[in-house]
Amino acid sequence: MPETRYTKDHEWVRLDGTTATVGITEHAQAALGDLVFVELPEPSRTVAAGEACAVVESVKAAADVYAPLAGRVAEVNTAIVDDPALVNRDAMGEGWFFRLEDVRADQAALMDEAAYKAFLETL
Amino acid sequence: MTNETEPARTPLDAMHRRLGARMVEFAGYAMPLNYPAGILAEHLHCRREASLFDVSHMGQASLAGEGAAAALERLVPGDILGLRPGRQRYTLLTDERGGILDDLMVAKLDRRLFLIVNASRKEFDFAHIAAALPAGVNLAPHRDRALIALQGPAAAVVLARVAPDAARLPFLGVAEMECAGTAAVITRSGYTGEDGFEISVAAEAAERLATALLDQPEVRPGGLGARDSLRLEAGLCLYGADIDTTTTPIEAGLGWTIGKRRRMAWDFPGGVVIRAQQDEGPERLRVGIRPDGRAPARAGTVLVDAAGAEIGRVTSGSFSPTLNAPLAMGYVRRKFAEDGTRLTALVRGKALPAVVSPMPFVPHRYVR
CATH class of the missing domain: 2.40.30.110 (Aminomethyltransferase beta-barrel domains)
Known part of the structure; x- marks a missing residue:
């Protein structure tokens, strides 16, 4: 099981070799509330680290989801487009957003779980 | 008074926090955006049964004295002189260019008009109205009162348990009555498109009333988030978003608020502009x-x-x-x-x- 890392924008990423699975954190889904709309990146799109590449919307507000690492979109989770509430129910698992391949990893900028928890305490 | 660092609290603030509300600042007040159920569930519950909303941030005032209705008519296009005792009406404060300064509810009680205005506009409105009053007519803001909205198809049945006469109010009716043991002004109105009531009580009685209503099996609390999505479904305007000083009643589709008698004289602020827009089309x-x-x-x-x-x-x-x-x-x-x-x-x-x-x-x- 690859280690989960976190961004300050509340994405999580699991890196397995050069493939990274990306989602939003439990904290992010709770803060957004009931999600009603998800827009995912086009498969095969190349993204830079920190680039906005997905959108989530609750009844009240819209938020961007950023690519935690540079890479190419290999796969998107269409299940959350059909059922955005899946992200609320299982943000860290079945509610994943997209997979990046050919990731040029710079994990130094990402937090481990302890660091992310500490970061949440500062908010 | 509010300042930039510390939002004002409504009389139900402690209750919201006990209920686990997510509090946000709105119009200078700490208000519940939603409770743990979430906006979706709160919204659907209001359409299905009944929801309680704290709207104590809104401005309440009484306008009294000889000629009070005529004085208010100088500021609004609504027919206020023709408002019968026990009835409430939606109207607008307009400016000389035909823009909308605020939208408000005006209710006619035995000896006074009872006004409910938007939270974000209340200080402006009260000053604006007070400045236009002749001697003998007085505007008294009620800063010591709470306002609780009970909305939904079960609202009448629920409210009748603590205020039996409330269920006899017609739509846009108003009456003073005892409600859960305290003196209240109750209107049959709201901002959700559902049947419902707005209940004005003294601040110190607010939590007792809210608790009595929330104890009823049909009632759950609703926050500002659900209130906003409910009013949008109902096609109702939000001041500051859908209407403001750059929009006129005709553009906003609120021409129906101009009283029949008022359409003879067009003697309200912006009447000339608004009349021309109505005749020529906006x-x-x-x-x-x-x-x-x-x-x-x-x-x-x-x-x-x-x-x-x-x-x-x-x-x-x-x-x-x-x-x-x-x-x-x-x-x-x-x-x-x-x-x-x-x-x-x-x-x-x-x-x-x-x-x-x-x-x-x-x-x-x-x-x-």
């Missing part, structure tokens, strides 16, 4: 908009025609829990205002097809 109109697909078109979204030319903008946009689809309202050039007109919303640079649609999006269920 350049733009407020319309309902339903985007295709599921992406909400939020306030500020640019609307374009088939050629890509801007024809208007969204002023309120959200996702409708009842219809499970996005909804919006906004202003478009008049020739695009007819129901069924196809237009395009530019959402994050993408062209999103949408259609002009009749409002309310969800039928009103007022008692008649």
